[in-house]
Amino acid sequence: MTPADLSRTVLCAVRRAVGEGVLAGPVPDSVQVGRPGPGGSGDYATSVALRLAGPARRSPRDVAEILRAEILRCSPDLVTHVEVTGPGFLNFTLAPGSRSALVRAVLDAGIRYGYGDALAGTAVVLAPAGEIRAAVHTETVVRLLRTQGADARTGEDATERLSVRPVPAALAGDLFARLGPDAARWGLLRPAAQDRAATGDSLLVQHESNPLFTVRYAHARTRALVRNGAALGIPASGSHTDEPAARPLLDSIGDHPGVLAAAARHRAPDRVARHLERTAEAFLHFQETCRPLPVGDEKPSAAHRSRLALAEAAGTVLAGGLALLGIDAPAHL
Incomplete structure (x- = not known):
């Protein structure tokens, strides 16, 4: 079971709880699943119960307990244990067989493993960039948006402009010629957008x-x-x-x-x-x-x-x- 599979399982549990009248409120479009935080347990966790508590007019822990039972009904063979922790976090322990399913999912999908539809129906037009780091950053973000189903491109009719700390002009001119395209791109993309780009020869070290x-x-x-x-x-x-x-x-x-x-x-x-x-x-x-x-x-x-x-x-x-x-x-x- 991948995190995406688990997310769909939790969403299934929410739909069942709402459909059966056990839980009031709208069903969210998606559910985020990640690693347990401090005090958590198991393999993955979600805070969806905290999101649903207000519309349901119940405490997050009450919502979490309702979803806990529904999740175990939705996937009894893949999730062996669901625990409610903190204010209402759901923590999941996966069945051993779900890990082999993860490996199979990767091998079946190939390099498209991880692509999804979280941003399906979203149109994003990024402003073209002339500065070297902003240009590399922009084209990479377009690719990332497309992996999640977004209709993304660059154009003069931009809806969004990315903010990136530029490379000093004295270093930008020969950057790709000096480092090669792979090392240059890593040096521009690995630091966060507002941090200084890496442009030194350490990017070429084979160590x-x-x-x-x-x-x-x-x-x-x-x-x-x-x-x-x-x-x-x-x-x-x-x-x-x-x-x-x-x-x-x-x-x-x-x-x-x-x-x-x-x-x-x-x-x-x-x-x-x-x-x-x-x-x-x-x-x-x-x-x-x-x-x-x-x-x-x-x-x-x-x-x-x-x-x-x-x-x-x-x-x-x-x-x-x-x-x-x-x-x-x-x-x-």
């Missing part, structure tokens, strides 16, 4: 101290593992792995749709870049802790198939995110 190198290296490693697994006759399988070391990587992959949606809503490509860094770090730790390929005389097993599938899913997320930033994801590095 883990350079986040761009780490992300691209992690992607190349996923591709190498899949190639080597195929050569050994080990197919990638989306079966679930219960290994604790896989959990951070699964969590990061599961977060990808929400990151894309938030980056589009907030016009913030830097959120995608930071998420790619987290995913790359989680994958590199995973591959060191849980070897995806047999070592020595070790026989290929179901665990290796599952690990390879997870590696392939991680590579898919990294490739998709880099593509949205306009950065190449090489299979060899």
